[in-house]
Amino acid sequence: MTDTASSQFSGEGVLNAHSRAEALAAMAAEELDILVIGGGIVGAGCALDAATRGLNVGVVEAQDWAAGTSSRSSKLVHGGIRYLEQLDFHLVQEALTERGLLLQQLAPHLVKPIRFLYPVEHRIWERAYVGAGMLLYDIFSYAGGRRPGVGHHRHLSKRQIGLAAPSLKSSGIIGGMSYYDGRVDDARYVVNLVRTAVANGAHAANRTEVIGFLQKKGQVVGVTVRDLETGKEFPIRAKQVINSTGVWTGTTQELVHDGGTLRVRASKGIHIVVPRDRFKSVMGLLLRTEKSVLFVIPWGRHWIIGTTDTDWHYDKAHPSATATDIQYVLDHVNAVLDDPITHDDIEGVYVGLRPLLAGDSESTTKLSREHVVVKPKPGLVLIAGGKWTTYRVMANDAVDAAVEELNTLAGEGSIPASVTASVPLLGAAGYKASWNRRTRTAARAGLPKSVVEHLLN
Ligand SMILES: Cc1cc2nc3c(=O)[nH]c(=O)nc-3n(C[C@H](O)[C@H](O)[C@H](O)COP(=O)(O)OP(=O)(O)OC[C@H]3O[C@@H](n4cnc5c(N)ncnc54)[C@H](O)[C@@H]3O)c2cc1C
DSSP: OOHHHHHHHHTTTOOSHHHHHHHHHHHHHSOEEEEEEOOSHHHHHHHHHHHTTTOOEEEEOSSSTTOSGGGSSOOEEOOOGGGGTTTOHHHHHHHHHHHHHIIIIIOTTTEEEEEEEEEEOSTTHHHHHHHHHHHHHHHHTTTTSSOOSSOOOEEEEHHHHHHHOTTBOSSSOOEEEEEEEEEEOHHHHHHHHHHHHHHTTOEEESSEEEEEEEEETTEEEEEEEEETTTOOEEEEEEEEEEEOOGGGHHHHHHHHSTTOOOEEEEEEEEEEEEEGGGSOOSSEEEEEOSSSEEEEEEETTEEEEEOOOEEOOSOTTSOOOOHHHHHHHHHHHHTTBSSOOOGGGOOEEEEEEEEEEEEOOTTEEEOSSSEEEEEEETTEEEEEEOOGGGHHHHHHHHHHHHHHHHHHHHOTTOSOOOOGGGOOOTTOTTHHHHHHTHHHHHHHHTOOHHHHHHHHO
């Protein structure tokens, strides 16, 4: 590709070998305002947040974009209905506000509504208890001042459940409820987010590992990276460094030596993938377990079923599922199925590590129950915890912390506040109109409507 062609495309957020080489060269040559470490959902979100404030930002990822936790989630953009039971209302409201924003404005082409069924076994108290929770969930979904973008919950009779999900056991279940959340291809979204950041001027390089920090008079002034394609090591200078390395937070903190203030625990969650015909249902399923909840999520021609929650102390890049993990998932889903799913039905298993906060230090700024931002020393911001759904809020908080110092250097108030609530991702512009035109587009192109829908999404 010629330079002219490449720079023309980088405005469109293209990620390829050429754009990567250009990004690395730019990051090596100039002092950045902010360098973001980690290309998961949080790091990609930070890059877009900073770039759209007009800052000169770079983001480096050791593996591939989203190769860490952000491609191994349950793929739900959700408020987390189970947090209601823990009375964590602020968190649920915050996440539901984000859900509405992503579904309707920022990424309607990537985030889709999904309907879940919750089967009920006890006639009065369970229906009343779960129904009240779902009503609250619906009410909270208006918290952002906009419509939720999904339908409200509904009570279903035993007959309606039988029609909607014929694979469910008829004995024991006396009826149920349905409610809505959002669903996303988590890895694809992260790549799209990085592309959107690049389209807004960010420099982005994957396969680029931070192996050390540059420090001057007790202040972090950049990092040393290793290009894993060439083995070349070089410095990247930056006025602020944001570390968003999820379960690797401890490892990157060790590179700063005296910058270790955040303790992040890796909690393993597995999902199994089974063919769609192994569970006949027009809706996903939410089941209560003794520890938490289990989801059965429609995914193309498959169902994704999970998840679990156990500690993980081994290689963070390669977490693996045990026979016990898989049996746990099978036992819980089979408890409600007429025809049990067996090991032979399992076509795939994937495993992720939740970055859970294990304790805060005195210098921690607790911004919400779920994530924290820490400034252990000048020039360095650490962000960890949280969930995929609230990445935009996390990025906003982390960049705010970096901007606080940048503003002190450059004069109060000179850097604008976050604008990502009104920056749609690449592909969102024109999507709704194209979607509304899909029947005519299909007829004109001589394609089945389902193919046009697939391509639009
Ligand atoms: C099983 C499971 C299910 C989940 N389901 C959901 C869900 O349905 N909805 C939801 O909202 N949340 C969910 N979550 C939580 C969510 O997935 C995580 O909170 C989120 O993905 C974490 O993103 P992150 O960017 O912080 O971390 P990561 O995605 O892990 O990104 C960190 C990145 O940093 C990189 N890195 C590390 N060290 C370096 C270095 N030295 N140099 C450069 N790069 C480095 C890593 O390679 C990695 O890609 C789930 C989590 C799990 C485990």
